[in-house]
Amino acid sequence: MNHICGSRYICVDDFKLEEDGRVLDSGAGSGVWIQGLAKTVPNTVQVFGTDISSNNFPETLPANVHMSIASSTSLPQEWSNKFNFVHQRFLLIALRRKQWTEALSEIFRVLKPGGAVQVVESSPSMSKGPAMEEAYRLLKEFFDRVGLFVDVAENVDKLLGAVGFEDVKVVTGQLPVGKKWGSSGEQGTRALKPGFHKMASPMLAMGLINSESEYLQMLDKMEAEWDEHGVHFLPRLVTGRKPL
Numbered sequence: 333m334n335h336i337c338g339s340r341y342i343c344v345d346d347f348k349l350e351e352d353g354r355v356l357d358s359g360a361g362s363g364v365w366i367q368g369l370a371k372t373v374p375n376t377v378q379v380f381g382t383d384i385s386s387n388n389f390p391e392t393l394p395a396n397v398h399m400s401i402a403s404s405t406s407l408p409q410e411w412s413n414k415f416n417f418v419h420q421r422f423l424l425i426a427l428r429r430k431q432w433t434e435a436l437s438e439i440f441r442v443l444k445p446g447g448a449v450q451v452v453e454s455s456p457s458m459s460k461g462p463a464m465e466e467a468y469r470l471l472k473e474f475f476d477r478v479g480l481f482v483d484v485a486e487n488v489d490k491l492l493g494a495v496g497f498e499d500v501k502v503v504t505g506q507l508p509v510g511k512k513w514g515s516s517g518e519q520g521t522r523a524l525k526p527g528f529h530k531m532a533s534p535m536l537a538m539g540l541i542n543s544e545s546e547y548l549q550m551l552d553k554m555e556a557e558w559d560e561h562g563v564h565f566l567p568r569l570v571t572g573r574k575p576l
């Protein structure tokens with residue numbers, strides 16, 4: 333959660349997790365968030381993680397941490413009103429546009445009245461040079477064609493309100509990218525650039541680019557622009573409460 337609310341895992345004002353609390357991470361991937369959280373809460377708190385695939389699940393987990401396969405758009409029926417806190421992060425390339433409302437409605441359903449939600453997403457838009465603009469234009473075109481929600485980060489607050497959450501708040505972080513910001517900017521580049529690289533094959537298959545090598549050259553120019561100007565990637569943390 334760095335760059336948004338320091339080293340805290342739960343960033344909802346006035347939220348207190350009770351010793352018998354239940355937490356869910358929807359679309360948990362390798363479980364990095366739940367495992368980190370589990371180290372900071374009493375082991376009486378039950379921590380759950382779900383993902384559509386178990387490929388990245390760790391082999392061993394603490395006794396109070398449980399991972400299972402489930403789509404964020406269709407959580408187990410018996411989980412209605414069972415959780416005190418639900419976290420969902422970085423599902424930008426996992427959920428199609430209409431699935432966002434389904435996933436956030438599922439979070440609403442499984443939360444207890446008064447429970448809190450925390451969603452973290454990032455917008456890929458950073459335009460301070462021609463290569464950056466071209467990379468974003470291609471990404472947006474790709475997302476639109478496959479039905480992904482490219483600017484979902486800027487819309488999560490409205491979507492949460494629409495499915496019934498109240499007290500919705502947005503905090504925007506700043507992840508430095510590019511050598512201009514020193515080692516933290518270089519770390520930002522290392523975190524971000526591989527995501528652009530991975531898009532080469534699907535973009536070629538879709539006919540959006542002429543060749544992978546041309547695309548990779550454009551990404552190198554984009555990195556040079558990051559280094560020269562320094563940019564910030566803007567992760568957004570959006571929180572809300574299920575009404576009592």
Ligand SMILES: C[S@@+](CC[C@H](N)C(=O)[O-])C[C@H]1O[C@@H](n2cnc3c(N)ncnc32)[C@H](O)[C@@H]1O
Nearest residue numbers: 359360361383384385402403404405421422426
């Ligand atoms: C970029 S990873 C983020 C993982 C984790 N939230 C994190 O922050 O480390 C995206 C995850 O979404 C999962 N995913 C894709 N479609 C999903 C769905 N419909 N329901 C739940 N998880 C899904 C993928 O398997 C992958 O683990």
